[in-house]
Amino acid sequence: AAEAVPALEDPDADPQDVAGHTQPSGGGDARVDDDRVPVIPLYRWGGMSADDRYGEMVEPSLSVGMLMAAARGHDGGRLEQRYDLRRLQPDAGEVLEQWARDPRPAVFVFSDYMWNIDAHLELSARVKQLSPSSVCLHGGPSVPKHEVDAVEFFAENPSVDVAARGEGEVTFVEILDALDGRLDDGCTSRLRDVEGITVRIGDELVRTPDRERMSDLDAVPSPFLTGEFDDLLSEPWRCASIETNRGCPYGCTFFDWGTSTPSRIRKFDMERVKAELDW
Numbered sequence: 390a391a392e393a394v395p396a397l398e399d400p401d402a403d404p405q406d407v408a409g410h411t412q413p414s415g416g417g418d419a420r421v422d423d424d425r426v427p428v429i430p431l432y433r434w435g436g437m438s439a440d441d442r443y444g445e446m447v448e449p450s451l452s453v454g455m456l457m458a459a460a461r462g463h464d465g466g467r468l469e470q471r472y473d474l475r476r477l478q479p480d481a482g483e484v485l486e487q488w489a490r491d492p493r494p495a496v497f498v499f500s501d502y503m504w505n506i507d508a509h510l511e512l513s514a515r516v517k518q519l520s521p522s523s524v525c526l527h528g529g530p531s532v533p534k535h536e537v538d539a540v541e542f543f544a545e546n547p548s549v550d551v552a553a554r555g556e557g558e559v560t561f562v563e564i565l566d567a568l569d570g571r572l573d574d575g576c577t578s579r580l581r582d583v584e585g586i587t588v589r590i591g592d593e594l595v596r597t598p599d600r601e602r603m604s605d606l607d608a609v610p611s612p613f614l615t616g617e618f619d620d621l622l623s624e625p626w627r628c629a630s631i632e633t634n635r636g637c638p639y640g641c642t643f644f645d646w647g648t649s650t651p652s653r654i655r656k657f658d659m660e661r662v663k664a665e666l667d668w
Contacts, residue, residue, distance in 0.1 A: 425473040426570050427495035429488060430457060431481040431512050433505040446627035447479050452500040452529060452557070454612025459558040460565055461617075462610040468562070471570025472496070476620050485512055494522040494572040496565070500557075501529040513548040522572050526564065528553035536596055539587045543594055550577055552587045555600050556635075558609045560585045606635060607658050613665045633662050 432450045454477060461474050468474070478484045488495065497516050499509045506529075513525045527549050533542045534554040543549055553560050560583060567579045580588045585600030603609070612618060613629075633656065640651040 423473055425469075425471055426568075426572060427473045427475060427488070427493065428457075428460065428498065428565065429475045429484065429495050430477050430498040430500075431484060431509065432477060432500060433481050433508045433512075434479070445625075447621050447624040448626070448628055449612075449618045449621055449630075450477060450500055451612065451630040451632060453477055453498060454617040455558055455609055456498060456500070456561045458610040458612040458615050458617050459562055462615065463562045463566075468565050472565060476617055479621060479624050481508075481512060485515060489515075489519055492519040492523075494520055495524075496568070496572070497523060497525045498561070499525065499527045499529070501527055501531040503531050506531040510546050510548065513546070517548040522574075524550045524568070524572060524577065526551045526553065526561070528557045528560075536587075539596065540594060543587065543589060550589050551580065553585055554587075555585050556603055557585075559603065560600060602636075602652065602655070604655070606655050607661060611661055611665055613668045614661070631662060631665050633657055 430450075430453045432453050434446075434448045434450075457474060457476065460468050460472070495516075497513065499513060501509050509527070513527070516523050516525055525548055532552045532554065533539045539552055542552065551564065553564075563583045564580060564586070567583055568576055569579070575591070577588050578590045580586065581590070581595055581597065584598050587594060587596045634654050636652040636654045638651055638653065
């Protein structure tokens with residue numbers, strides 16, 4: 390990003406050559422001339438510990454990668470005209486600190502699991518403290534799905550604007566589309582027609598109808614194959630998740646597959662899975 394500013398000041402530079410190509414891929418400072426709304430994923434790796442080298446290694450969030458890949462690839466990249474879609478970075482705290490230098494309203498994305506939900510809610514609260522106009526989206530297995538639990542979750546966590554349930558890729562795209570790149574007062578009221586969410590609209594909580602599960606999983610681009618994790622290649626990895634299918638016909642009480650139990654099994658294309666393994 391630092392190299393982009395002189396290029397814009399070069400009288401011989403073609404504006405078409407420099408526009409839209411030098412925004413930061415991570416969660417840091419945006420280009421001064423970029424008026425798009427930042428969309429910033431904040432994810433804390435499971436087991437991260439300052440005194441544990443293994444715990445410090447990167448474990449890229451497949452769920453967050455799928456969300457961002459879906460948004461970036463939607464309708465030929467149309468959302469990128471209104472949003473600066475950042476790529477996942479290994480240190481959520483550092484990303485937030487960089488944004489806090491100039492806390493312009495942004496959309497923050499959290500995928501909550503039992504190992505990171507407390508940290509995510511702390512980050513979410515910090516976001517709203519610095520920028521009340523920012524929108525905090527929470528999803529994942531640890532976000533309550535049942536209505537009574539969701540009401541309690543929102544009451545305990547005033548920083549949460551939207552809680553998604555079920556598969557999030559299409560939901561996330563529709564949320565961004567409905568917000569229309571405008572985080573003005575009452576912007577969450579434009580989310581009333583987005584299925585699969587509970588949304589805070591002023592003092593009101595609105596629970597929209599459940600969303601049907603996707604029939605074609607390959608409609609969502611692979612975050613591995615589309616570069617969502619390329620910025621993490623310089624970091625030490627401890628593991629990566631590869632998703633071959635979704636759903637399970639059984640309803641075991643001790644197990645949860647993204648709330649897709651019991652349901653029919655849907656598979657990703659095998660050539661896609663092989664390409665991800667090769668990557």
